[in-house]
Amino acid sequence: MQEKTNQADTNPAPPTPGPLDPGLYEALVAQVAAWGAGYLRGLPDRPVRPDAKPGDTLARLPARPPESGLGEPGWGTILADLDRDIVPGLVHWQHPGFFAYFSCNASAPAIAAELASATLNTNGMLWATSPAATELEMRMMDWCAHLFGLPESFRFDAGAGGAAGGGGGGVIQATASEATLAALVAARSRAVRAGAARDRVTVYTSEQAHSSVVKAAMVAGLADHPLDDGRVRVIGTDAALRMDPARLAAAVRADLDAGLVPALVVATLGSTSTGAFDPLPGIHAACEGLGVRPWLHVDAAWAGAAMVCPEHRAFAQGIEHADSVCINPHKWLLTNFDCDLFWVRDARALTGSMSITPAYLRDEQSAAGRVVDYRDWHVPLGRRLRALKLWFVIRHFGAEGLRAHIRGHIALAERIEAWLRDHPRFSVPFPRSLGLVCFRVGDDDRQTTELVARVNAGRRVLITPTSVPLVAGGPPQPVGRISVGTTTTDARAVELLLAELGAAADAVVQSAP
Amino acid sequence: MQEKTNQADTNPAPPTPGPLDPGLYEALVAQVAAWGAGYLRGLPDRPVRPDAKPGDTLARLPARPPESGLGEPGWGTILADLDRDIVPGLVHWQHPGFFAYFSCNASAPAIAAELASATLNTNGMLWATSPAATELEMRMMDWCAHLFGLPESFRFDAGAGGAAGGGGGGVIQATASEATLAALVAARSRAVRAGAARDRVTVYTSEQAHSSVVKAAMVAGLADHPLDDGRVRVIGTDAALRMDPARLAAAVRADLDAGLVPALVVATLGSTSTGAFDPLPGIHAACEGLGVRPWLHVDAAWAGAAMVCPEHRAFAQGIEHADSVCINPHKWLLTNFDCDLFWVRDARALTGSMSITPAYLRDEQSAAGRVVDYRDWHVPLGRRLRALKLWFVIRHFGAEGLRAHIRGHIALAERIEAWLRDHPRFSVPFPRSLGLVCFRVGDDDRQTTELVARVNAGRRVLITPTSVPLVAGGPPQPVGRISVGTTTTDARAVELLLAELGAAADAVVQSAP
Secondary structure (H helix, E strand, O other), X not given: OHHHHHHOOOOOXXXXXXXXXXXXXXXXXXXXXXXXXXXXXXXXXXXXXXXXXXXXXXXXXXXXXXXXXXXXXXXXXXXXXXXXXXXXXXXXXXXXXXOOOOOOOOOHHHHHHHHHHHHHOOOOOOOOOOHHHXXXXXXXXXXHHHHOOOOHHHOHXXXXXXXXXXXXXXXXXXXXXXXXXXXXXXXXXHHHHOOOOHHXXXXXXXXXXXXXXXXXXXXXXXXXXXXXXXXXXXXOEOOOOOEOHHHHHHHHHHHHHOOOEEEEEEEEEOOOOOOOEOOHHHHHHHHHHXXXXXEEEEEOOOHHHHHHOHHHOHHHOOHHHOOEEEEOHHHHOOOXXXXXXXXXXXXXXXXXXXXXXXXXXXXXXXXXXXXXXXXXXXXXXXXXXXXXXXXXXXXXXXXXXXXXXXXXXHHHHHHHHHHHHHOOOEEOOOOOEOOEEEEEEOOEHHHHHHHHHHHHHOOOOEXXXXXXXXXXXXXXXXXXXXXXXXXXXXXXXXXXHHHHHHHHHHHHHHOOO | OHHHHHHOOOOOOOOOOOOOOHHHHHHHXXXXXXXXXXXXXXXXXXXXXXXXXXXXXXXXXOOOOOOOOOOHHHHHHHHHHHHHHHHHHOXXXXXXXXXXXXXXXXXXXXXXXXXXXXXXXXXXXOOOOOHHHHHHHHHHHHXXXXXXXXXXXXXXXXXXXXXXXOOOEEEXXXXXXXXXXXXXXXXXXXXXXOOOOHHHXXXXXXXXXXXXXXXXXXXXXXXXXXXXXXXXXXXXXXXXXXXXXXXXXXXHXXXXXXXXXXXXXXXXXXXXXXXXXOOHHHHHHXXXXXXXXXXXXXXXXXXXXXXXXXXXXXXXXXXXXXOEEEEOHHHHOOOOOOXXXXXXXXXXXXXXXXXXXXXXXXXXXXXXXXXXXXXXXXXXXXXXXXXXXXXXXXXXXXXXXXXXXXXXHHHHHHHHHHHHHHOOOEEOOOOOEOOEEXXXXXXXXXXXXXXXXXXXXXXOOEXXXXXXXXXXXXXXXXXXXXXXXXXXXXXXXXXXXHHHHHHHHHHHHHOOO
């Protein structure tokens, strides 16, 4: 309509070109695409991380916004400034030498999908505000439940009436932290509906669980940090850093004796530090033995991606006891950030804890309960069309391609683990977990810490230091952590990593006092 | 590194092309860009909303994911399926005839920025995980504080030591709902640190506030819905639907008498139904008169964008009393969803309520408090590089271009209001607020409801029904609501809207019993 108006002589002339003019869109997208291809081509030759001091980037950016715009002719300048002022100060999460944290998995199909989604810029807060956005997401959640071999109770298409009828289903959240919060709120709401006082509910997780569990409890009003006399019980782990069901049982019993209401257990499949898997059957049995059934949320944010391979599902034994599960394709399944998949067995328990419907959001289909309104599945109201990237990614790669991606990375991690075990200077304190390998330099805390710092100082590869008990109940000790999961990481990148590790180990040991 | 490995004969051959191969990237982005330009060109000729029944889209999508991928040769099919199976089922939020809800403002520069951001796919959870991502965001928050004329206490560059030193600053949240939750959690935390019991804090907002306030209270554990005996006080409004400071004072006094701790007032600048502005000076005075200073959060998610124009800042009088403010450029400032700007006066109050630092996220700069770690400013841990779209948008349009965008839409809304006031069948129950115009058909509830339904049934324009008291304290009655704010909406679209309104009014009145 903009272009037409340009030719209409009865209307005031709009700015030329309009902000969403198709020609402007084509020109700017083409320029950024050319920039992006250049960035990706040069990526392996960049340092993986910057040599940045606080304030370096701030100093490069003007203090005040420009009064006049550059318009389309200014995009050469804008992209040159991006390359000069911003890119050198980034950590390159798509760099083949990125072995830190857990990866953020970009892929060409997912990036293209993000472009399509931004072009539509539709808001699927309600079914009625974009029916196809909601239904595509429902179908993608079902597809992924199939891909990962989840129990059918998590699928929309398995229930009679789906979400509205008390069945299960899934939703895309931005991050696993938000999924954990949603699980906590749903679990508390279920307990309150069953008669519990809101401030008497308790939450259980392991010492090795992600920090987001305590954070969710803080946000939900169950705890302050450092952990006070709140309602979060951090359960000790065994020698393999898995939640100890016996200690869980003891904590639940103590709370029951105190008149509290165990409402939620957050179990982790693939802990952040070492990739440990909490024993779901033991956790379920511990609660059942005490006659309680707290909501069981399974955080498989990272490791869950491996469940696309049938040979990597044993760690999820007992998942049929879960009330909710989350898996993040943005970590390891070729789908750009943000994309956390969150399934619930009883969708009404979740929506009952989140739903508020004011007049301006009421419509016929919602009122009749015939449709899924995703605004009631998470904290945000508005939402992007993130399901599009799952659709494009799954259709581009197929289940086979996704499996090949995971298997390739696990094979690389096997190579790293074998190398570390063979190397005289290294020890492997915990067995490799999928793509995650932990190591120490001999049995030396200081040398381990120093080695990680030295490897990272080279800026050719990036790994992460962490700190965990090496014996059950022991004090945390330094451990180096190598996570294979970046889209571009290949055998060559791994050989470079091993060379860096070997050289750093020699230097660290030789410089020992 | 992928391409090089393709030529290396010592390594196993990776899949060809790799998932992030630059050539594949160029090919897929070009195809989607061509699709996107075609979508935008055809947009004005599409119905603004689908004629969809629940399940229509689900029925078009296979129940199971494909085993084999289509790869690059399949993208013709993928994009054809997008056009056939998904696009017809969307509401077109960028359609010039979209006058519903509040808009989601796409623009070519913002879309191009989303492509760049997806290409980098970096994760700025900590300063150290991408220093330039964090510092670009800090600078953009300061730029926007300048653009909107916010008090300098909300800027990083105004404080001695910024966030770490107890100064102010801002962060991009996904949505205003999340900003409200963050404000609530920070406010409660501040009250608890000052000695309040966690379950004794109270929250105040108006009857016309966004549903996200009660939702945030539910998530934070202060209330259940329908509102129970929790800690949220919904304050009545005056004839203009603004929070009544006298009633606020009465509610605060009652809570103080009951030994409760008023911790948060959420004031709205530009309410969702009618664009009402709560009186910040009166709200501040009401609390001050009782000797309390609850956290004042100002939700200017929609209307705040108009503050880029100095002539549209009077409604924000008293904002110097605010502890936090949110404004959403994704609603009305040419910046794609999601982009909610959230400023706090005392960053430590916010980060103190959210911060948890496990070993694998510890680093030297964070530990020294020298940098901003945005993970502590909201619920999510991981985060996209959303600051890039602000940078591109502000540089492309300049402050002048953003002002022209707002002024153009307000002029269109003035035209609509004048037409409605002149038209014998319509009445305007509340004065236009910026780009938002409310109307009724005469003074008839049924005809008003019927008219909105009839206009929307034509699918050429989309407006929203709402329901508000027409006299102070009266029962809610139906009101039609026209929001001018979509990027592509121009004079031609407005004339079409008016024609649709006129025809529908004739039909509704003539068919009256």
